[in-house]
Amino acid sequence: MGANIPNGIGASPRRKEDQRFLTGAGNYTDDINIQGQTYAYFLRSPHAHAAIKKIDTRAAAAAPGVVAIFTGADLAEAKVGGLPCGWLITDVSGQPMKEPPHPLLAQGKANHVGDQVAVVIAETYLQAKDAAELIEVDYGVLDAVADVATATQSGKPQVHDIAPNNVCYVWGHGDKAAVDKAFAGAAHVTTLEFRNNRLIPNAIEPRAAVAQYSRSEDAYTLHVANQNPHVERLLMTAFVLGLPEHKVRVIAPDVGGGFGSKIFLYAEETVITWASKRVNRPIKWTCERSESFMSDAHGRDHATKAELALDKDGKFLAMRVHTKANLGAYLSTFASSVPTILYATLLAGQYTTPAIYAEVTGVFTNTVPVDAYRGAGRPEATFVVERLVSKAALEMGIDQAEIRRRNFIKTFPYATPVGLTYDTGNYEATLAAALKIADVAGFPARREEAKKRGKLRGIGYSCYIEACGLAPSNIAGALGARAGLFEAGEVRVHPTGSVTVFTGSHSHGQGHETTFAQVVAERLGIPFESVDVVHGDTGRIPFGMGTYGSRSLAVGGTAIMKAIDKVVAKGKKIAAHLLEASDSDIVFENGNFKVAGTDKQVAFGQVAFAAYVPHNYPLDKLEPGLNETAFYDPTNFTYPAGSHICEVEVDPETGVTRVVNYVASDDFGNVINPMIVEGQVHGGLAQGIGQALLEQAVYDAESGQLLTGSYTDYAMPRADDVPSFKVDTQVTPCTHNPLGVKGCGEAGAIGSPPAVISAIIDALKDLGVKEVSMPATPYRVWQAIRSARA
Amino acid sequence: MKLSLKVNGKAVEADVDPRTLLVQFLRDHLHLTGTHVGCDTGQCGACTIHLDGRAVKSCNLLALQAQGTEVTTIEGLAAPNGDMHPMQAAFKECHGLQCGFCTPGMVMSATALLKDNPKPTEEQIRAGLDGNFCRCTGYHNIVKAVQTCAGGR
Ligand code: FES
Ligand code: FES
Numbered sequence: 035m036g037a038n039i040p041n042g043i044g045a046s047p048r049r050k051e052d053q054r055f056l057t058g059a060g061n062y063t064d065d066i067n068i069q070g071q072t073y074a075y076f077l078r079s080p081h082a083h084a085a086i087k088k089i090d091t092r093a094a095a096a097a098p099g100v101v102a103i104f105t106g107a108d109l110a111e112a113k114v115g116g117l118p119c120g121w122l123i124t125d126v127s128g129q130p131m132k133e134p135p136h137p138l139l140a141q142g143k144a145n146h147v148g149d150q151v152a153v154v155i156a157e158t159y160l161q162a163k164d165a166a167e168l169i170e171v172d173y174g175v176l177d178a179v180a181d182v183a184t185a186t187q188s189g190k191p192q193v194h195d196i197a198p199n200n201v202c203y204v205w206g207h208g209d210k211a212a213v214d215k216a217f218a219g220a221a222h223v224t225t226l227e228f229r230n231n232r233l234i235p236n237a238i239e240p241r242a243a244v245a246q247y248s249r250s251e252d253a254y255t256l257h258v259a260n261q262n263p264h265v266e267r268l269l270m271t272a273f274v275l276g277l278p279e280h281k282v283r284v285i286a287p288d289v290g291g292g293f294g295s296k297i298f299l300y301a302e303e304t305v306i307t308w309a310s311k312r313v314n315r316p317i318k319w320t321c322e323r324s325e326s327f328m329s330d331a332h333g334r335d336h337a338t339k340a341e342l343a344l345d346k347d348g349k350f351l352a353m354r355v356h357t358k359a360n361l362g363a364y365l366s367t368f369a370s371s372v373p374t375i376l377y378a379t380l381l382a383g384q385y386t387t388p389a390i391y392a393e394v395t396g397v398f399t400n401t402v403p404v405d406a407y408r409g410a411g412r413p414e415a416t417f418v419v420e421r422l423v424s425k426a427a428l429e430m431g432i433d434q435a436e437i438r439r440r441n442f443i444k445t446f447p448y449a450t451p452v453g454l455t456y457d458t459g460n461y462e463a464t465l466a467a468a469l470k471i472a473d474v475a476g477f478p479a480r481r482e483e484a485k486k487r488g489k490l491r492g493i494g495y496s497c498y499i500e501a502c503g504l505a506p507s508n509i510a511g512a513l514g515a516r517a518g519l520f521e522a523g524e525v526r527v528h529p530t531g532s533v534t535v536f537t538g539s540h541s542h543g544q545g546h547e548t549t550f551a552q553v554v555a556e557r558l559g560i561p562f563e564s565v566d567v568v569h570g571d572t573g574r575i576p577f578g579m580g581t582y583g584s585r586s587l588a589v590g591g592t593a594i595m596k597a598i599d600k601v602v603a604k605g606k607k608i609a610a611h612l613l614e615a616s617d618s619d620i621v622f623e624n625g626n627f628k629v630a631g632t633d634k635q636v637a638f639g640q641v642a643f644a645a646y647v648p649h650n651y652p653l654d655k656l657e658p659g660l661n662e663t664a665f666y667d668p669t670n671f672t673y674p675a676g677s678h679i680c681e682v683e684v685d686p687e688t689g690v691t692r693v694v695n696y697v698a699s700d701d702f703g704n705v706i707n708p709m710i711v712e713g714q715v716h717g718g719l720a721q722g723i724g725q726a727l728l729e730q731a732v733y734d735a736e737s738g739q740l741l742t743g744s745y746t747d748y749a750m751p752r753a754d755d756v757p758s759f760k761v762d763t764q765v766t767p768c769t770h771n772p773l774g775v776k777g778c779g780e781a782g783a784i785g786s787p788p789a790v791i792s793a794i795i796d797a798l799k800d801l802g803v804k805e806v807s808m809p810a811t812p813y814r815v816w817q818a819i820r821s822a823r824a
Numbered sequence: 825m826k827l828s829l830k831v832n833g834k835a836v837e838a839d840v841d842p843r844t845l846l847v848q849f850l851r852d853h854l855h856l857t858g859t860h861v862g863c864d865t866g867q868c869g870a871c872t873i874h875l876d877g878r879a880v881k882s883c884n885l886l887a888l889q890a891q892g893t894e895v896t897t898i899e900g901l902a903a904p905n906g907d908m909h910p911m912q913a914a915f916k917e918c919h920g921l922q923c924g925f926c927t928p929g930m931v932m933s934a935t936a937l938l939k940d941n942p943k944p945t946e947e948q949i950r951a952g953l954d955g956n957f958c959r960c961t962g963y964h965n966i967v968k969a970v971q972t973c974a975g976g977r
Contacts, residue, residue: 048916048917048919049916049919052915052916052921052924053916054924055923055924056898056915056921056927056928057858057899057901057912058856058857058858058859058899059899060857060858062925064857064861065851065857236957237925237959238860238862238868238923238926238959239860239862239923240861240862288924289923290862290923290924290925290926291922291923291960293959320861323863323865324864324865542923543923543960544922545922712919713919713922713960713964713965716961716962716963716965717922717959717960717961717962718962720961720962721959721962744863744867745863745865745867746865746867751962752954752957752963753949753950753953753958753963753967754947754953754954756963758964758967759964782962
């Protein structure tokens with residue numbers, strides 16, 4: 035696919051969205067102010083686990099500026115429901131997972147620090163906040179449980195009565211008997227026991243919402259920082275508030291990063307939508323960062339034991355994985371699917387491992403809910419696979435690249451033992467490219483040179499795979515999804531031939547306004563400047579499922595392609611009339627409809643004009659207008675894959691680790707805008723390196739207090755924590771979507787953590803260090819060195 | 825209390841509650857919403873502006889502390905004819921932004937950085953921007969943008 039026009043497919047036009055973002059003209063939710071608006075502040079539980087015996091709001095209600103105060107009791111009285119979970123997981127016993135109620139404002143009991151207890155609505159934000167301090171809550175503090183590894187032991191505090199031992203589900207996947215048999219005959223078994231650290235997504239824009247009720251229309255408008263406005267609306271109206279769906283318009287304007295955390299339906303925006311009618315005033319709510327830490331859904335937090343069985347030549351025979359996954363205090367929107375469907379199905383990685391069994395226990399704790407964060411289950415799976423492989427290679431004395439090559443899947447389509455069928459791939463290509471770009475051959479010399487400077491240099495590999503482009507709806511449905519996973523696109527051609535595209539995908543940094551315009555410009559042969567992309571407004575776009583799981587181009591882009599096909603098909607009929615030819619003789623090339631084999635043609639713009647000024651037009655056979663909508667439900671996931679190679683230098687005196695070289699060779703299928711794709715990889719890598727070296731949400735295991743509740747304690751990657759990256763792409767086009775694209779948004783975060791950790795272990799292996807846990811902070815690395823030396 | 829200062833070249837007079845932060849004054853009173861708020865502890869840098877030519881975090885100051893100063897926000901960085909400042913242009917050229925939320929603060933920090941050190945090394949750029957978080961770009965293209973801007977002078 036080469037660009038046929040400037041700024042078409044494969045080119046890197048600079049982004050359409052940048053003008054407004056660079057000049058301060060962006061329109062984020064907190065920038066929106068509505069005449070007469072009030073402000074909401076949520077009173078949150080300071081305790082991880084506490085009975086709420088009494089709430090006295092009288093003093094607060096009398097405070098200056100207060101418009102209204104609502105508690106859980108008010109919502110119960112108004113028959114407002116709880117937040118739903120979008121994915122049903124079935125326990126090994128055959129029973130459905132335990133689904134405790136998830137009230138918008140705590141009912142009788144607070145279950146994590148930050149749980150919403152009441153909302154104050156006032157004339158100004160400070161008045162709301164001041165009044166909240168006057169609310170007297172009589173708490174009966176209960177023992178709390180926060181640690182996922184031990185929460186299921188008997189005698190631990192119970193988060194929900196309906197979930198004994200805090201177990202939401204025990205879910206099994208794969209052929210256990212085949213795995214046990216393979217282990218029994220293995221020449222070598224590698225074992226790994228580790229924690230996948232809990233992360234806080236930390237989009238730089240905090241969550242925010244502005245809700246408005248119109249009495250004249252008896253309808254609501256909600257502006258909210260969200261990744262999927264239609265899903266937000268459907269869940270909110272149908273499952274929680276019982277409002278007619280068509281009476282609520284959800285607008286996700288410019289959104290300052292999501293990384294998964296803005297997929298979910300949260301309590302705050304739901305409460306203010308409901309309350310906007312009660313108080314008959316617009317209500318604005320903006321999360322303070324300290325509230326984000328304790329109310330945004332967190333990510334990861336697994337305790338895992340994994341084993342890999344190999345034959346004497348290093349061929350993988352079987353894998354066995356046991357994981358306890360922290361779900362937090364309640365089931366967030368997609369919480370149940372992340373450590374199951376999006377995790378265990380990826381455990382084959384790039385390899386032919388014939389038998390795999392995974393057992394996942396979903397665990398409730400007195401912590402904020404855990405849900406999808408960039409990669410969502412796939413980084414956790416990749417860490418299991420790639421650390422096992424790296425460790426096995428080390429134990430068996432096989433070269434890291436060689437052991438991977440011996441086990442690569444080489445023929446496609448390939449059905450894994452964990453339920454996926456990879457359509458295409460070329461794992462050797464990305465590995466070979468990464469080895470070359472990383473100059474692995476020169477590594478021993480670099481290691482020697484580092485040694486002279488007193489630094490220990492190590493190299494680590496990661497060959498990841500991911501399943502993106504969620505998903506065939508029927509397969510997802512069979513696996514427990516309670517929603518469809520298609521996407522929608524509308525291509526509206528204007529009379530003068532310019533085009534507005536309405537997409538159900540949502541951009542919160544990904545640059546859809548640019549990439550989608552490239553696709554349309556290329557396909558219709560019109561200038562890139564003549565295409566605008568509209569997203570994020572249920573009042574304007576067709577019903578779409580939004581952006582997550584690296585699906586926008588593969589699913590949303592395909593929906594647009596299908597709509598373009600319809601535009602072209604109709605355009606051919608119009609052109610045939612104008613050119614006095616038969617429909618079947620018309621071809622569409624480079625923006626012109628031509629009679630095949632002749633020089634007779636009309637330009638796209640002329641056809642558009644004829645469609646809206648149908649004077650010379652086949653009105654007996656064809657409707658006027660040129661405006662087409664398409665819905666697309668994929669037939670398979672897409673399978674981006676790649677090889678990452680990381681080099682680190684460790685200072686053995688301080689334990690400080692620097693990433694000094696990072697190479698990513700990725701196969702995302704066809705690439706529409708290489709500049710944007712590289713940017714996506716860079717961002718993912720920084721988040722993955724952040725997970726490996728810096729970031730961890732820490733709860734006190736006894737009290738359930740969040741110890742990392744601000745940027746002072748939660749280490750975000752800064753500019754001087756990461757290097758410049760070397761990124762490369764190899765191309766095997768996806769076989770089942772017309773653009774041949776696979777998705778690139780999460781790869782960096784998926785591939786990098788095991789590469790970094792394996793590099794550290796490689797650096798320290800001569801000292802006898804065998805494991806370092808994430809995040810590999812200087813203190814931990816120093817300790818690992820000390821205890822290995824002892 | 826009475827506050828008078830210059831914002832983006834224009835004289836501004838206002839009566840403000842003494843508790844008002846400079847960033848709130850800019851956003852809520854002057855409707856200059858290009859300056860963003862990403863934290864409540866002075867760490868993210870999304871609120872960075874220029875105060876008498878120096879980069880400062882506008883969430884860390886009371887509006888009254890800006891009495892008599894000259895403030896420049898992202899809205900005031902472009903030339904009067906609308907042409908982007910070279911740093912804005914470099915961010916666009918190098919794809920130094922994704923969601924755009926950190927961007928105004930990042931650009932304001934980056935311009936101040938080059939004012940102090942017109943030819944910084946990569947290491948100096950990274951150190952100089954370490955008070956500004958970006959969760960999207962991994963900083964790679966931000967560093968490239970600053971280098972490009974420095975090189976293009
Ligand atoms: S808002 Fe974060 S530093 Fe000012
Ligand atoms: S571009 Fe999104 S935080 Fe920097």
